[in-house]
Amino acid sequence: MTILQWLAGTTGQIFASACVMTILVLMLFMAVKLYTSYRRNRTYFILIVVLPIVIIQNGALIGLSFPGHMSSYYSDLAQSFISLLSFIIINFVFMKLYTGPSTKLKGMPFLLMFIGLILVTAAQISISPENSTAQTQLLAIDFYGLILNFIILLNLRGIDQRFNYSASLIVYFIYQLSDLADGYVFHGKVPMLVILSHLLPVIYYSLLFLLLFEWVLERLLMTFQSSITDGLTSLYNRRHFNKKAEQLLRDTKKIAIIFCDIDNFKKLNDTQGHHKADGVLKQVADILREETAGIGTAGRYGGEELLGLVAAPNVKPEVVAETIRSRVEKETMVTISIGISASREGASIAEIVSQADEAMYQSKTTGKNKVTLHPSMRQRTRSSDETAKRSSQQA
Numbered sequence: 001m002t003i004l005q006w007l008a009g010t011t012g013q014i015f016a017s018a019c020v021m022t023i024l025v026l027m028l029f030m031a032v033k034l035y036t037s038y039r040r041n042r043t044y045f046i047l048i049v050v051l052p053i054v055i056i057q058n059g060a061l062i063g064l065s066f067p068g069h070m071s072s073y074y075s076d077l078a079q080s081f082i083s084l085l086s087f088i089i090i091n092f093v094f095m096k097l098y099t100g101p102s103t104k105l106k107g108m109p110f111l112l113m114f115i116g117l118i119l120v121t122a123a124q125i126s127i128s129p130e131n132s133t134a135q136t137q138l139l140a141i142d143f144y145g146l147i148l149n150f151i152i153l154l155n156l157r158g159i160d161q162r163f164n165y166s167a168s169l170i171v172y173f174i175y176q177l178s179d180l181a182d183g184y185v186f187h188g189k190v191p192m193l194v195i196l197s198h199l200l201p202v203i204y205y206s207l208l209f210l211l212l213f214e215w216v217l218e219r220l221l222m223t224f225q226s227s228i229t230d231g232l233t234s235l236y237n238r239r240h241f242n243k244k245a246e247q248l249l250r251d252t253k254k255i256a257i258i259f260c261d262i263d264n265f266k267k268l269n270d271t272q273g274h275h276k277a278d279g280v281l282k283q284v285a286d287i288l289r290e291e292t293a294g295i296g297t298a299g300r301y302g303g304e305e306l307l308g309l310v311a312a313p314n315v316k317p318e319v320v321a322e323t324i325r326s327r328v329e330k331e332t333m334v335t336i337s338i339g340i341s342a343s344r345e346g347a348s349i350a351e352i353v354s355q356a357d358e359a360m361y362q363s364k365t366t367g368k369n370k371v372t373l374h375p376s377m378r379q380r381t382r383s384s385d386e387t388a389k390r391s392s393q394q395a
Contacts, residue, residue, distance in 0.1 A: 021058045031051060047093045060079070076138060084145050087149075094211060120140050146180070164210070167207060175196065182194055248309065258307065259340070260307070283328075329369065338359075340374065341359060355377075359373060
């Protein structure tokens, strides 16, 4: 027996259905995990309901494939009905998942598809098996499946994963065509058509699995991102900023903290409103992020207090701080007071931040809109300048 004969026979059907069931079980596991994490989302619950139905359907196909099990007209009709019903529901779920927020997916078209399926099935049942030939006994419901796929394929506006999702529908459409050609024209005489009708569902559900897997990854990334960043400014939150600063201190051995506080922010809140104040805070955060990119990192300490970190050895933090101050003054409607402190041997991140906070408070109380170095940093700056001066004199 060649591989083509094996795939075109009952063993091929059993193999394909078993593969589909395995994929569906994995999808069901992911759907359950999503539902337990996002209980308010009914879309996951619908997926949890429909996937076991498709699993049972493929289990029935395996059972009917064994020798001695003959399918009947009504069992074939039930298989076709369940297949199209699950196709409608699964496509509703995936289109719901991947529809962008600007385009609301309406359930009415899918409800009409379901009603149409019931009417077509009822019409199919009204034609008794005795009045239909083997070639035409499920013709109405089979061609209705083609129409359903074609309608969905033509209405994918607003789908985020349009190309990947379209690929799955095209694969299913080819499966439907090959199944129709084999069932109504060639009657199993063309092995390649039989193989396509066996294996294309495996490819179809594999593509759906990849779409769902990508959705899960996106949710995990979003959850992780929200756990380390501030929701308003998108800067690192205080906890993750400290963690990042400790890592950079271990790697570079020397860092500087730039502590920024927006001047008169409470007055801006009271006079202009929270929406305007939040917009200004985002502007300042963007400037801080841009100026520390590639040389360190940035975070939100709390309220209107923002932190910058400089870890590049050849970059002077006071120059970076002055650039930030100047840009904020020119590009926004507020000014900022800044304090700078550098790391020293044995000092923790909390101590460095506290010293930068002290320096910022001095800027605040001596006129605002200025940059102040912490005294310990000024002493080290003077010492390094004196050392450099003596070296030049000796030379």
